[in-house]
Amino acid sequence: MTAILDYDPSAAETLRSALGAETVVIPTVDALRRHLDTHLGEDAVVVGGSVDLESALDLASAMRLTRSSLGVVLVRRRVDTSVLADALRAGVREVVEERDLPGINAAVARVKALAQSMRETVPGASLPEDDLDHGILVTVFSAKGGCGKTTLSTNLAVALTEGGRNRVCLVDLDLSFGDVAIALQLFPAHTIADAVALGDGIDSGSVQALLTPHSNMPGLFTLVAPLDPGSNRGITADLVRQILNILRQEFDYVVVDTPPAFDEQVLEALDQSDLIALIATLDIPALKNLKLTLETLEEINFPREKWAVVLNRSDSKVGLALNEVEKTLRVPISIQIPSSRDVPAAINRGVPIIYDNPKHPVSVAIRQFAEKFVLTGHHTDSSIPPELRSDRRGLLRRKAKTS
């Protein structure tokens, strides 16, 4: 059911008929609180345009702490950036203009899907947050473009959900050309660019409000890149640090897709990573870039046990033998992903191959990587294998130390 809070009976009636039969109209905030106390399965509250902003935001803040699976959709006569920023800070999931009835309907559907997903994957999602453990952060990186970072990160994220048993957040840090949303066929209401407006008010609720849940894959959430390359201004390394810190508190696994460059946001992700998957293909430019990356990590004393080399399209007949590559780079290849035309075909359909065809050799290789290097079954600190535990010194601080 969906609860509608609106002081104006005729506006409430318009919302009720737009949202369909499974709704209840509630005329006051107190009555709404009593209703929520006795209807624990309620997933969505629509706060109508007649309700003052302060009461609406108070309600959203209170619900965020006591009922994190319940989503508040705020309906306003006019939506501007200051309303959006205040609403996000308070933990409102969606803000929609009053006249956009299909938009309100879609927002409620998204909020309900998110609540469903949270219930399926986190027992007690409606209880106050008391989880002080942190999840494992895996960054997929290669300094050369087109090696398969997005392919690996999207499929790895799906593998780590283990069919909904784990909560996984995939973050697209390719801030100019990120295509995670396309690869997973998502229609995000928010992107990482919306975090800029949160300023000092950034916290768990406001970051979670920016996530897009995957409708078919329970447990999988994404924080997508800005939809146009120009909107990444203000997404600083410091903001990325705060976002990743928060997501690690909330999720069992956080997977970060990156651009093909060591920019400051990527360095921040590497800094917090428990594991870096360094991906390359069997061609000289990719291997040269991998070698330079390895040298850079060595130079800044990044712990050897925290990275693994993934060779994508490893069966490509390009005249380079695998053992020669290992000898030249002086590192073992942790996993080989074969080449297959089914990979671009899956991306074009917007469905990760590991979900579409779990027995495909590409899916098997990625699942093996997940099982051998990332999955631990739990996400408490003590259950993280020692080699994956993040030491708290940090990459950038290490860098400063060695320079």
Ligand SMILES: Nc1ncnc2c1ncn2[C@@H]1O[C@H](COP(=O)(O)OP(=O)(O)OP(=O)(O)O)[C@@H](O)[C@H]1O
């Ligand atoms: N194992 C594979 N077999 C066949 N094609 C693949 C394989 N892995 C990736 N590809 C294809 O290679 C192209 C680049 O892959 P992807 O987008 O994952 O790379 P990327 O490293 O994220 O690129 P960018 O640096 O541009 O973000 C895509 O068209 C993808 O379908």
Ligand SMILES: [Mg+2]
């Ligand atoms: Mg990519």
